[in-house]
Amino acid sequence: xxxxxxxxxxxxxxxxxxxxxxxxxxxxxxxxxxxxxxxxxxxxxxxxxxxxxxxxxxxxxxxxxxxxxxxxxxxxxxxxxxxxxxxxxxxxxxxxxxxxxxxxxxxxxxxxxxxxxxxxxxxxxxxxxxxxxxxxxxxxxxxxxxxxxxxxxxxxxxxxxx
Numbered sequence: 001x002x003x004x005x006x007x008x009x010x011x012x013x014x015x016x017x018x019x020x021x022x023x024x025x026x027x028x029x030x031x032x033x034x035x036x037x038x039x040x041x042x043x044x045x046x047x048x049x050x051x052x053x054x055x056x057x058x059x060x061x062x063x064x065x066x067x068x069x070x071x072x073x074x075x076x077x078x079x080x081x082x083x084x085x086x087x088x089x090x091x092x093x094x095x096x097x098x099x100x101x102x103x104x105x106x107x108x109x110x111x112x113x114x115x116x117x118x119x120x121x122x123x124x125x126x127x128x129x130x131x132x133x134x135x136x137x138x139x140x141x142x143x144x145x146x147x148x149x150x151x152x153x154x155x156x157x158x159x160x161x162x
Contacts, residue, residue, distance in 0.1 A: 008036070008037070009034050009035070009036050010034070010035040010036075011032055011033070011034055011035075012032060012033045012034075012035060013031075013032035013033075015028060015029060027051070030045045030046035030050070030051065030052040030053070031043065031044070031045045031052070031053050031056060032044055032045070042057065043056050043057070044056055044057050044058065044059070044062070045057075045058055046058055046059075047060055047061075060095065060097060060107075063095070063107070064093055064095045064110060066140045067093065067095075067110055067112070067138075067140050067141060067144070067148060068091050068093040068112060069140075070138045070139055070140040070141065071091075071112055071114070071131075071134055071135065071138050071140075071141065071148070071150075072089055072091065072114070074134040074135070074137040074138045075089070075114070075116075075130060075131060075134035076089070077134075077137070078130045078133050078134050078137065079118075079127065079130060082123070082126060082127075082130065084118055084119075084120065084123050084126065084127050084130070085118060085119035085120065086116060086117070086118055086119075086127075087117045087118060087119055087157050088115075088116070088117040089114060089115070089116050089117075090114070090115045091112055091113055091114040091115070092113050093110060093111065093112050093113065094110070094111045094113070095107055095109075095110045095111075096108045096109050096110075096111075106145075106146070107144070107146045108146060109146055109147045109148070109149060110144075110146065110147070110148045110149070111149045111150075111151060112131075112148065112149065112150050112151070112152075113151050113152075113153075114131065114150070114152045114153070115152075115153045115154075116128075116152065116153070116154045116155075117154075117155055117156070117157050118154065118155075118156055118157070119156065119157055120156060121156035123156075124154050124155060124156055127154045128152050128153075128154040131150045131152045132150070135148060135150060
């Protein structure tokens with residue numbers, strides 16, 4: 001039997017225009033706040049393509065950020081189980097979103113491109129292969145209905161060349 005954990009977020013939004021002008025134009029400001037107890041307020045808007053404030057995070061940014069972050073943490077966990085010392089981890093992830101004429105949309109796929117530097121050159125192949133296992137553990141990837149693809153690069157830190 002698994003353990004259940006509850007997470008709570010509070011969304012706060014108010015119209016910055018009066019209701020009569022909002023009702024007549026049928027557009028609402030998209031900027032809002034997400035409050036999570038004990039954490040900084042998160043200012044969120046729609047993506048620029050959807051008439052949001054491009055200087056703020058949007059739900060699509062946050063979904064992609066959640067995936068890339070969760071994968072890294074799962075990967076680091078798996079590496080620790082295999083006694084692999086990870087020295088650095090970077091990832092430039094890409095998400096592909098498709099919208100329909102009716103205004104709906106969905107993510108088609110996410111591509112993770114982790115670049116990992118480890119301490120032991122004899123474990124590079126194993127470290128590369130562990131991304132698949134990390135994906136199986138990733139809470140966020142397990143909750144998605146689209147493929148999360150991995151294109152990892154792994155190398156060992158070459159201390160002898162310094």
